[in-house]
Amino acid sequence: MxxxxxxxxxxxxxxxxxxxxxxxxxxxxxxxxxxxxxxxxxxxxxxxxxxxxxxxxxxxxRPDLKRGNFGEDEEDLIIKLHALLGNRWSLIAGRLPGRTDNEVKNYWNTHLRRKLMQMGIDPNNHRPRPAVSVPNKSVGSDHSSTCKPENSQEEEDIGSVLQCSSKPESNTGFLPDLNLELTIGPPLIEERLQLSHIDSTQLSFSNFSTVIS
DNA sequence: AACCGATACAACCGCGACGCC
DNA sequence: TGGCGTCGCGGTTGTATCGGT
Missing domain, CATH: 1.10.10.60 (Homeodomain-like)
Known part of the structure; x- marks a missing residue:
């Protein structure tokens, strides 16, 4: 007990x-x-x-919290990082200055999951979803399959997660090699700027938005 | 105006990790 | 080295607010 x-x-x-x-x-x-x-x-x-x-x-x-709406760049970043890390919200939040894990988690569950699903992307594994599927009513209830867990080797490090995301068979080529050079540590503005330099034509949420609109 | 379902987000809970003795 | 206490994380719940009827 x-x-x-x-x-x-x-x-x-x-x-x-x-x-x-x-x-x-x-x-x-x-x-x-x-x-x-x-x-x-x-x-x-x-x-x-x-x-x-x-x-x-x-x-x-905390005084350094940003609060307010997430910008498009932040959405992009969250999606990219979630594709790599799964539901490791604290790690993801660590890459978003002024954002907390709880905030990122809530935002994902209320906004981004839905957006991805509307785009026909499975938010759990970031793969295109089978053409027709009954809309999953239970938002937030299906956390069973993120990139990480299923076949894990629980203690995957980020490096292997990166590998996972770049394996063709694990992503059907949907996600490019992101090479985010993730390391665990305090968020650094410089690092974030580097991340934002990732070729946005490769995986840009805003691109998806324009596709479906 | 009142009701009701959907949505957003703050807060709680349970568990694992970690450090100390 | 094992037990214990604390911290931090992720999942879940509770509730306030919004929008439609």
């Missing part, structure tokens, strides 16, 4: 954060910095579990 993440579950606040709670969290982190989430709530005078505090900060309160 696993312990609940918070001992005093009954006394903990849940649900939407109030402005006062936000302010307490912001003030505390400004003073003491991030980290030690477990003890933070008590120290900051919050009736929340550390996990909840971390999530609130990371996904909503």
């Amino acid at each position: 696993r312990k609940p993440c918070c001992e005093k579950k009954g006394t903990m606040n849940k649900g939407a954060w109030t402005k006062q709670e936000d302010q307490k969290l912001i003030d505390y982190i400004h003073k003491h910095g991030e980290g030690c989430w477990r003890s933070l709530p008590q120290a900051a005078g919050l009736l929340r579990c550390g996990k909840s505090c971390r999530l609130r900060w990371v996904n909503y309160l």
Whole structure:
């Protein structure tokens, strides 16, 4: 049996954060910095579990968050990275300055999945879908087959994922060799600029958009 | 104006990874 | 080296808002 993440579950606040709670969290982190989430709530005078505090900060309160609509270049990037990495949202988000994994994940599930499906592309493996298929009503429910998992070798590194994406039989030539030179690390503006230099004629979401429109 | 389904997004939950003792 | 605690991730749920009837 696993312990609940918070001992005093009954006394903990849940649900939407109030402005006062936000302010307490912001003030505390400004003073003491991030980290030690477990003890933070008590120290900051919050009736929340550390996990909840971390999530609130990371996904909503952090000052470097971009927020607002995703640009076309960001959409392109997410699609490309998802084709390579599957549902590794934190890795994908790491390539999008100012975006969080939760935000990217939500955006994918609500916008991009649907767009790809409308284009006749299977969002799970980024391959063209069989001509006629009953529209999958359950958006978000079919996460069974991303590029990564199925036949995995769980601990694929990014290099092998890259290989996976460039294997002709794994993509029926739909995705070109992207050679994104992915590495794990903090997002760098320069890197992102490099990524944006990928020949957009090879795999451009906006191109697809114009095709179907 | 009221209802209802669809959509978007914030927040929660469970689990694995990792570090420390 | 095994146990324990904490952190971070991905999947899922809850709810507010929007648009159509």
